[in-house]
Amino acid sequence: MKDIVIACVGKPSAGKSSFLNAVTDATAKVGNYPFTTIKPNNGIAYFPIECPCKRFDKTKLCAPRYGRCIDGKRYVPIQILDVAGLVPGASEGQGLGNQFLDDLRHANALIHVVDVSGTTDANGKETVGYDPIGDIEWLRGxxxxxxxxxxxxxxxxxxxxxxxxxxxxxxxxxxxxxxxxxxxxxxxxxxxxxxxxxxxxxxxxxxxxxxxxxxxxxRFPTVIALNKIDLPDSDKNISKIMRKYDQNKIVLSSALAETFLRKLHKQKFIQYEEGTDNVQTKEDLPDSDLKPLDDKLQNRIEKVQDLVLYRYGSTGVQDVILKAVEVLGLVPAFPVKSLTTFANTNGKGVFRDCVLIWPGTTVLEFADIVHPEIAKHYLGAETIGNRKIGEDDVITQENNIICFKTSQATHSSAAGGPANTNTNSTSGGQTAKK
Ligand SMILES: Nc1nc2c(ncn2[C@@H]2O[C@H](COP(=O)(O)OP(=O)(O)O)[C@@H](O)[C@H]2O)c(=O)[nH]1
Ligand SMILES: [Mg+2]
CATH class of the missing domain: 1.10.8.470 (Helicase, Ruva Protein; domain 3)
Structure with a gap:
């Protein structure tokens, strides 16, 4: 079993740490995550998906074990790693050298954070008019x-x-x-x-x-985050890079704007919906408990709206995470105890577990991911409408709500509660393997 890990890489001062802070300090209050080890340079980001609870009219009962679900929008936790220390010549031992590169071993996908504003040179030193197009090749190289x-x-x-x-x-x-x-x-x-x-x-x-x-x-599917789009020279650099590289793998972002908006949201100065251009103040919502803004803050918000939100539709930070999961082709899968109630054994809410699995994962492999005991005592599996699915069937969006039948009681932690019946179905953990 292996957690999904996405690593932020890039030259110094590109904005890796800012990006990590922006995505991991979610306004969504989600305290719990399934990961075994959280290192100091790790964070948890939340990948939004359509939760099946909406489709089955059970949003009120939806109770994710990890992450959370707001009216059918489910936030699934994934690990983000801040990989510092990559400088030109790293592969020859410059900077932290191989130590940095060793960190990559844990990553499933990379987010290459590029300073697209041209205000930092190849080594991350402050400058003006630097052409960032070479940074993209450089990292790959x-x-x-x-x-x-x-x-x-x-x-x-x-x-x-x-x-x-x-x-x-x-x-x-x-x-x-x-x-x-x-x-x-x-x-x-x-x-x-x-x-x-x-x-x-x-x-x-x-x-x-x-x-x-x-x-x-x-091995390293990569999303390119063109960061610092709020700065003046970014525009021309963006068009140049867009012409040369696969636009499908490029996302525009402002980590700074996202951090700013999330902070103001937390401090109750604004209502801000992540991933959108939707910012509301006391003026917009006079009956809310939002605090009034002074002129200075009001100006800064308007600047972020003009330079980032209205021009690009959002700060782009959440799009980067979406894109990274998309390039990996991960499929969300839901092990459930019952295909009518969607609850698990202990009955605490529905759709408790959502596991991001690799494309091509079969039903039996999924059983093993949920719990090895289920795979061991596997009898069969069914999806919505009690439709039988084969153990070698690949899991897709069409059959990703799965109830396993086992020949004997599986371990209670696997079943999400005491299992004492002869035929058991099971739900469990939140990890995937490749
Ligand atoms: N204008 C602007 N500055 C940013 C943005 N993201 C990061 N920065 C600034 O760039 C500098 C380097 O950022 P940092 O996250 O420490 O870069 P790292 O070395 O890649 O981790 C800091 O002063 C940040 O405030 C952004 O989107 N816009
Ligand atoms: Mg850093």
Missing amino acids: EIHSWIFGNLNKRWSQIVRRHVAVKASTAETLHNQFSGYGATLSLVQKSLDRSGVKEPMDTWEKETITKIVDAFLEE
């Missing part, structure tokens, strides 16, 4: 050099062993890449993507480069 270097320096040994043990290319590469958290199937996908078919002992440096390229694509 830095990670590439790190992985390529590790492979290249032992290449002759790797090949000798490969030939001696008659391993497949994927097996040998898996040995080399498992340290980066890669499964055999991911390595196979990278190989397919690279198009390389020649035997390994004929590979040139260019072939290895190609392999590492493909591996990076598979």
